[in-house]
Amino acid sequence: MEKAPDTADFGALYAGHFRAVWRTLQRLGVHPGSVDDAAQEVFVTAWRRWADFEGRSTERTWLLGIAIRVASDTRRKQRPTEPVSPELQMTGPGPESAAASKEVGRRVEALLQQLEPERREVLLLVDVEGYSVPEVASATGVNLNTLYTRLRSARQQFEDLVKREAEELR
Template sequence: MNDVNSSAKSAADSSLSPAFSALFEEHFAYVCRSLRRLGVHEVDVKDVSQELFMTVMLRFGEYDSSRSARAWLFSFAVRFASNYRRLARHRLERLDVPDPMPSNPTDLLEARDLVLRGLARLEFDRRVVLIMHDIDGFPAPEIAAELGIPLNTVYSRLRLARADFRGAVGVRDP
């Protein structure tokens, strides 16, 4: 296990149910990726993820195991990222801290950065639907249920988000 979540993991192991510990272990990295995609700055991802899992721990008894754990956690990520963005205007501007990447980034890292920049330019509600559908692979009906919006709204946001994303990264419509 890496240093990113080792202290939180040890705290989870000492006082929590095996089910929550398993959920944390299996989905911590996914939650971090989701928060990045939703606009949380790299330097804040660890802190926001740990706050998110503290809330998940308190609400773990409400989890319906017939639902997707990833979708449930993503709904928390959406709320936490939304709060992060809302409160960001009240924070002092941070200097850009580059991701800890190799000095010669590979094509994969360049593509990742392009995707993150493209996602950052999307309207938040559209970004959420695009990430859930095109990146995380959730079906539209599950997205609608998880976000509490009509199915046609999911399809509309997805269509608009794809068009906006293509424009943001400089790709022409097919």
């Protein structure tokens, strides 16, 4: 039986990365109602695989890899009718523009949904969450050049979609 991690070390891991894990899960389309369970699953997996973590990647990328897999599993279990990421809304300057901002947020989310899942994933992780492409490569095991290609395609496709929607977004 594998040795369980020291609870203090695990507590530090949890404290240091919970926020990023939570955010990433939502970015990757986990329904807000399922984020609790998904985040819990990420850290349960980390606990169980603690001995497997050999420092070849950072804790950040190690947890990102787990979160990506958990998000993928969770999305599969979500009912198709469930809206994806309704939390992804606009940040607005004040309550008076909240409704308009929310609408724009929905439009942006709708544009993102038109991207292929793999492209959307790398676009959100790199251009929204700030991970580097090598970090995503380390977390997913996907070839670096493949990820750059996906990111390039995703950006181009998203650009085209934004241009098409530009008038409405304004």
